[in-house]
Amino acid sequence: MVGAGGAVSLPTFVSDAPFAVGETVTLGEDAAHHLRVRRLDTGMRVGLLDGTGSRGAGVLTLLAKRHAAVHVDAVELVAPPSPVHLLLPVADKDRMLWLAEKATELELTTWRPVLFRRSKHVTPRGEGPTFHQRVRGRIAAALEQSGGAWAPTMYPEAALGAALAAAPVGVRFLLDGDGVPLRDHLAGVSASVRSVVRDRALTDGPAAPAVTVALGPEGGIEPSEREELVAAGFVPVSLGRRILRFETAGLAALATVRVALGDALGDGSPPIAP
Numbered sequence: 483m484v485g486a487g488g489a490v491s492l493p494t495f496v497s498d499a500p501f502a503v504g505e506t507v508t509l510g511e512d513a514a515h516h517l518r519v520r521r522l523d524t525g526m527r528v529g530l531l532d533g534t535g536s537r538g539a540g541v542l543t544l545l546a547k548r549h550a551a552v553h554v555d556a557v558e559l560v561a562p563p564s565p566v567h568l569l570l571p572v573a574d575k576d577r578m579l580w581l582a583e584k585a586t587e588l589e590l591t592t593w594r595p596v597l598f599r600r601s602k603h604v605t606p607r608g609e610g611p612t613f614h615q616r617v618r619g620r621i622a623a624a625l626e627q628s629g630g631a632w633a634p635t636m637y638p639e640a641a642l643g644a645a646l647a648a649a650p651v652g653v654r655f656l657l658d659g660d661g662v663p664l665r666d667h668l669a670g671v672s673a674s675v676r677s678v679v680r681d682r683a684l685t686d687g688p689a690a691p692a693v694t695v696a697l698g699p700e701g702g703i704e705p706s707e708r709e710e711l712v713a714a715g716f717v718p719v720s721l722g723r724r725i726l727r728f729e730t731a732g733l734a735a736l737a738t739v740r741v742a743l744g745d746a747l748g749d750g751s752p753p754i755a756p
Contacts, residue, residue: 492539493520494529494629495552496622501530503540507552510521512619514550517542531625531650533633535560560631564743565591565692566736567650569697571728572601572639575616580607580730582617582634586624588736589632591692593617595639600699602671609639627656646714652692654716657731659709661718664735668742692744695735697728 495513507530509517522528524545529539530552537558544551568585570578572595582593601607608617618636625633640648655664696705696716712718721734 489524490706491629492529493517493522494531494626496531496533496625496633500532500534500536501554501557502684503538503557504556505554506543507540507554509550509552511548514545514548517545517550521678528648530554531629531631532612533622533625533631535562535631537629537631562632563589563591563740565650566739566743567592567596567692567694568634568732568736569593569596569645569649569694569696570732571595571697572597572607572609573604573728575606575608575613577727577729578613579616579620581732583620583624584729584733585736586621586630586634587628588733588740589630590634590736591632592637592650593621593634594637594645596645597639597641598699599704600701604699611666614638642710647711649694649714650692652694654694654710654714655687655696655719655735656711657695657721657735659698661720661722664719664721664738665742667717667719668739693739695732695739697732697735699728 489494494507494538495516497507497509499507501507517528520547522542524542525573526542527539528542530540532538536559538554539556540552540554542550543553543718564590570581570593585593595609597609612736614636614685621633621636637648653667655667694716696711703711708718721731721738726734
């Protein structure tokens with residue numbers, strides 16, 4: 483595996499439990515299977531992630547059919563990226579899974595599916611505990627592939643009102659074909675976030691303000707839903723002239739916001755000394 487800087491990186495796996503130097507971490511059946519597929523064996527070094535800011539490495543000490551064990555000898559803590567949250571529609575399963583994978587690579591902070599009125603007409607749609615486990619697995623795989631230290635926090639699907647009540651305070655955008663271009667809003671947001679991040683680094687001040695992006699299902703949101711979002715402080719913005727599928731729109735918006743904030747793919751988030 484080759485990292486972003488061109489250096490060869492370790493095969494990396496997500497641990498369900500936190501880890502520290504000197505501890506032995508147990509990896510589950512999926513990781514054990516992937517270790518065997520990649521022809522890794524005991525004595526080899528592997529990387530570890532916990533999805534909450536810890537990036538580690540250690541030596542594979544056991545490889546069984548249903549589990550594996552790694553003795554941890556190095557850990558670094560990685561500062562979280564500026565918070566970017568997503569309100570996405572409950573929609574087609576495969577498209578939601580694709581969006582979860584790509585959003586993880588772009589360091590999405592939270593994943594919150596919304597049951598819009600048009601969501602009920604989609605089949606097969608992504609909802610329920612079994613589907614949530616599939617999303618969790620796709621997120622873990624994307625984290626391992628990208629080497630990111632932070633996985634998005636997952637929330638179960640909710641009605642629009644409940645999702646709006648739980649949305650963090652901060653900058654709020656609604657993707658809407660009739661809105662003004664997203665780029666017109668991001669210059670001021672970028673300057674504000676950069677200032678807060680700089681002040682926090684110097685004075686341990688407050689965290690950067692959150693950016694939340696909401697997008698509706700195929701066919702769009704109902705007028706009353708749009709009114710509810712706007713009343714909650716969501717500014718209608720567009721991504722251009724084309725009508726995009728929800729997963730394309732979500733990814734494009736996330737990438738645009740990340741670049742504007744200056745920390746796409748974690749480039750602006752230096753490690754914290756362990």
